[in-house]
Amino acid sequence: MMRRLTFVLALLAPVTLWPASAEPVADAGADCRSAEAHIEHNFPLQKVARAIAAKHLSVLVVGAGSSLLPGTNGASNAYPARLQFALQQKLPGVDVKLSIDVKAKRTAKEMMKAMAAALAANKPSLVVWQTGTVDAMQGIDPDQFSQALDKGIGIARSAGADVVFINPQYSPRTESMIALGTYAENMRWVALQQDVPLFDRFSIMKLWSDNGTFDLNSATKKLDMAERVHDCIGRLVADLVLESAKIGAPQTDGGR
């Protein structure tokens, strides 16, 4: 029996050694891009492509608590502001505007209901919608959650905006208390059906945790790690947006 067990473990050794071999890095700036492989860009963002071509891109971030950072510089260090910064860097000559409609503890349905007003006020060509965590925490009926997502996409699209989803954060300490599974799955299914690019924040942060890029288990009141995580998320979301806009770029005669 023991011999058999050793054999099985030996077979598994390459798998087990792989994540451990990555050393934690002090400067995560470059390293967080190792998650780029996890980003899928299957669905075109045509309205974003047109906005970029017109040299004027307006983005609305709709989200809950995990789109925020506390502190006096919270707003400028959280991923929405970092997304704007990254987009602006990569789109020289394009005027990138960003507005946010972010409040903690909001479910998808609550955000969906507030979306029309935020769209009318800001006229974005892209809505980045972060959701799922609060619905999971409150145990919202998964079906209602999916319906809210569907409706939100409809509202954004009829207001002339593309949509990108951001799913829940990977939070190792609270994993056994918040059942994200069903909500992450439903979000993925809605995204697939509606041709919405999904920024898989959960898998990306899990990869960072497994690789030792960030110690997401650490108990601290300090903000430095949280700020670096948000910076990485902002830049990777920017990559997803730009790649998806590329596939959605007008072909010869202005799209459609």
Next chain:
Amino acid sequence: MIAPIPTERDLRLDLFRGIALWLIFLDHIPSNAVSWVTIRNYGFSDATEIFVFISGYTAAFVYGRAMLVTGFIVAAARVLKRAWQIYVAHVFLFAIYLAEISYVSRSFDNPLYSEEMGVLDFIKNPDVTIMQALLLKFKPVNMDVLPLYIVLLLWFAPILWLILRSPSLALVASATLYTLAWMFEWNFPAYPQDTWAFNPFAWQMLFVFGAWCALGGAQRLSRWTHSPFVVGLAGLYLLFAFIIAMSWYIPWLGNAVPKFVGELIYPIDKTNLDVLRILHFLSLAVITVWLIPLHWSLLKSRWCWPAIVCGQHSLEIFCLGVFLSFAGHFVFTEVSNRVLTHIIVSLAGVVIMVAAASIISWYKKVERQGPGPRPPTTKTGYAEGNA
């Protein structure tokens, strides 16, 4: 007409309930690398369906005999006693959960997770939440199965009575309740809001179907379940579900699934026991029964014994599994989160479950023998193991 009841316990049930308990344990440890082995990754249904079906089957097997021998009142009283035991087990698990969450709320702080930490807020007003937990309205993560089981047992005695008299009518009644629950969105209320994660009005169908199978239904179905046509159909459906499940992990496959298929199947509703999930479970059952005959020689060998002994003490082992999954997750966050740790923790958990089950089994044997001329606690002739 009184349906005939088989006298010998079908070891395949214990085997697969034991395996289901292991899978539930593995799935309950969040982000467990070993949970890729569990069936939920390869199709629509998961170990919950197996557990509920077999629990219905064994409940009918044990209490059905009791009802014939001792009458409705005594059998109903025994069913209710069982429901009470499960309620106590649930409250015990809730106490462990409280301990865990109190510890985490003391020791963990990180500005990145201010939203997620909100899940700990409920311990700020224990007066409400503990009361709601005792009423089975507030149910923390992974603690939805036992409340479902309690409710299913609470109304089981009249259903059992009906199955014994008119099996078909009982099945039709159960399917009608399932359909009505879908049509009118019936479910039990939960706290702080919304409804139960496992809708008893929907999940009862699998439980009643299990009971129906135990009381002669399986024999009536066997002509169908062994026909090459049905087995082939079940195989095809499993293949379809497998391809769809793979499309969740392989992006290009996800894009290759035609749009209308996606529109047809998503979302696959676990709360209300989606038809796709039922069909997947039934297909698995058909293939399993086809592959493994009742008197399969390995069933009595030491290879199957670890799972069988767990399956025979399912309530205790289920609770232990929930506790072990808390503990396992605790090891991942506090000690090490390497894949090797995941493997060791998963294996250790299963070993502990088997060890506990064999000790319980030994205890029961000792207690049955007793110190002297003590009357046996259960009449001989009742089935081994638990309902």
